[in-house]
Amino acid sequence: MNSHRNRPAISANLDGRHFDLVVLGGGTIGLSAAREVRTRGLSVLVLERDSIGRGASWAAAGMLSPLGEALEPGPFLRFGLRSLELWPTFARALEEEAGIGIEYRECGKLRLAYSEQEEARLRRRLAWALAQGFPADWWEPARVLKDHPGLRPDLRGALYLEQDFRVDNRLLVDALRRACLVRGVELAEGCEAAAIETEGKRARGVRLSNGHRVRADRILVATGAWSGQLGGLPHPLPVRPIRGEMVALRPSTGGVWRAGKPGVAPGVPRVLESERIYLVPRDDGRLLAGATEMDVGFAKGPTVDGVMHVLREATSLVPALEGAQILESWSGFRPGSPDGMPILGEFPAVGDLFLATGHYRNGILLTPATAEAMGRLVADESTTDLPEAFLPDRLF
Numbered sequence: 001m002n003s004h005r006n007r008p009a010i011s012a013n014l015d016g017r018h019f020d021l022v023v024l025g026g027g028t029i030g031l032s033a034a035r036e037v038r039t040r041g042l043s044v045l046v047l048e049r050d051s052i053g054r055g056a057s058w059a060a061a062g063m064l065s066p067l068g069e070a071l072e073p074g075p076f077l078r079f080g081l082r083s084l085e086l087w088p089t090f091a092r093a094l095e096e097e098a099g100i101g102i103e104y105r106e107c108g109k110l111r112l113a114y115s116e117q118e119e120a121r122l123r124r125r126l127a128w129a130l131a132q133g134f135p136a137d138w139w140e141p142a143r144v145l146k147d148h149p150g151l152r153p154d155l156r157g158a159l160y161l162e163q164d165f166r167v168d169n170r171l172l173v174d175a176l177r178r179a180c181l182v183r184g185v186e187l188a189e190g191c192e193a194a195a196i197e198t199e200g201k202r203a204r205g206v207r208l209s210n211g212h213r214v215r216a217d218r219i220l221v222a223t224g225a226w227s228g229q230l231g232g233l234p235h236p237l238p239v240r241p242i243r244g245e246m247v248a249l250r251p252s253t254g255g256v257w258r259a260g261k262p263g264v265a266p267g268v269p270r271v272l273e274s275e276r277i278y279l280v281p282r283d284d285g286r287l288l289a290g291a292t293e294m295d296v297g298f299a300k301g302p303t304v305d306g307v308m309h310v311l312r313e314a315t316s317l318v319p320a321l322e323g324a325q326i327l328e329s330w331s332g333f334r335p336g337s338p339d340g341m342p343i344l345g346e347f348p349a350v351g352d353l354f355l356a357t358g359h360y361r362n363g364i365l366l367t368p369a370t371a372e373a374m375g376r377l378v379a380d381e382s383t384t385d386l387p388e389a390f391l392p393d394r395l396f
Ligand SMILES: Cc1cc2nc3c(=O)[nH]c(=O)nc-3n(C[C@H](O)[C@H](O)[C@H](O)COP(=O)(O)OP(=O)(O)OC[C@H]3O[C@@H](n4cnc5c(N)ncnc54)[C@H](O)[C@@H]3O)c2cc1C
Pocket: 024, 025, 026, 027, 028, 029, 030, 047, 048, 049, 050, 051, 052, 053, 054, 055, 056, 057, 058, 059, 060, 061, 062, 063, 064, 191, 192, 193, 194, 222, 223, 224, 225, 226, 227, 230, 243, 244, 245, 246, 290, 291, 331, 332, 333, 334, 335, 356, 357, 358, 359, 360, 361, 362, 363, 364, 365, 366
C-alpha cells in the first residue's frame, strides 16, 4: 500500500492566513480531530513538520485493547471502552469517505501463561474481567495449541479477551489523511510550528520555524512525543518520548496458526501476547512483533539490541518463527505523560489553546473517542465528554 498517495502539494505560503482552527501535528490524533471539527463547518489547517502520519501513528502495532491495557476500573478503561464502542462506525465511515480499507478486525486476543506466576496473574485478571461483565474465558493448553500449533508447547493456558481488536494503523493514517482532504481540511507538510502566539491571555496564532505566521481563533496541540518542545507557552508540556521497536516477519507456511483447510477460509487470526512480547497478525500473513519500551529521549532506532530482544522473545514464544523472513524493523516514540494518562482539554493558562497529547501506548485505540471529545470541546465548547483525570489542569 502506498502511504504517499494523494499527497497534496505543501501549502505554498501560509504567512498571514487565518483559520478557525489550526491543528499542530498530523498523526492519528491531530488528523481525526481535524476531520471531526471540519464536519462542524469550521476552517481547519493541519501543520505537520515532517510527512503526515509518519510519527508514532505509523510505528504502532494497531492493537485496540482497553481490557488488556487497563490495570483497574477507572477513567482510562471507561474512555478506552467508549472508543472501542465507536470503532466499528468510525472505521466504516472513514473507509467509505477515503476509499481506503483499514483492516479493522474484531479478532480477540490470547494472553499466554508459561509459568505458575503468570497463570495466577492471568486468572486473577479473568476473575476481574468477568466481575466487570466483560466477555473473557480461560483456554486450556490443548485448545490454544489446536489453533496455534507453532506456539511453544509448555503452555499453562491462556486468558481469552473477546473485546480486543486490531486495525492496520498505517492504512488508518492514509485513510484519515485522505478523509481530511475530502472534507476540505488543509494539510501542510514540512511546516514546523515553533511557537504559539498569544494576545492577552488567548492563543491567536502560530509562528512557524521558517518565520511565517498563521493566525487562528483556536489551536489544538497534537504533536505527540514532541509536545514538550513547543515554544510560546508559560510552561513546557510535560510529555516525554518512550521509544518502541518492532519487527515485521513473514512466517513460513504453518508457522503460527493452523493452516486453513482447502476451500475453507481460515478464521481471523487473533493477537497473541505474553508478558514479554506481542504478535499482531495482518491479513496478508505478516506478523508484527513488538515492542521494546525505552526511556532514552529522542535517540533514534531501531537498535541492534532492540531488534535482537524482539526476535529472541518472538522465537521463544513461537519456535517456528526461526525460519521466518524478516521484512522490516522500525521504531517510534510514544507520547508519555507523567501519570500515563492522555492530556485532553483546554490549556489552563491560555484561552483557545487545546491539548490532545500524551496517549502513550494507546493512541490508536483512543483515536475515535479523542476525536469525538475534542470535536465537541473545540467546536461546540462542551466539556461533558472529557474525564477529569485527563484534563491538563492536573499537570500545571
Ligand atoms: C512501537 C509502538 C507500538 C504501539 N502500539 C500501539 C498499539 O498497538 N495500539 C495503540 O493504541 N497504540 C499504540 N502505540 C501508541 C500510539 O502509536 C500513539 O499513542 C499514537 O500514535 C499517538 O498519536 P499522535 O497523533 O499523538 O502522535 P504521532 O503519530 O507521533 O503524531 C504527532 C505528529 O506531530 C508532528 N509534530 C511534532 N512536532 C511538531 C511541530 N512542532 N510542528 C508540526 N508538527 C509536529 C510529528 O512529526 C508527528 O507526525 C504504539 C506506539 C509505538 C511507538
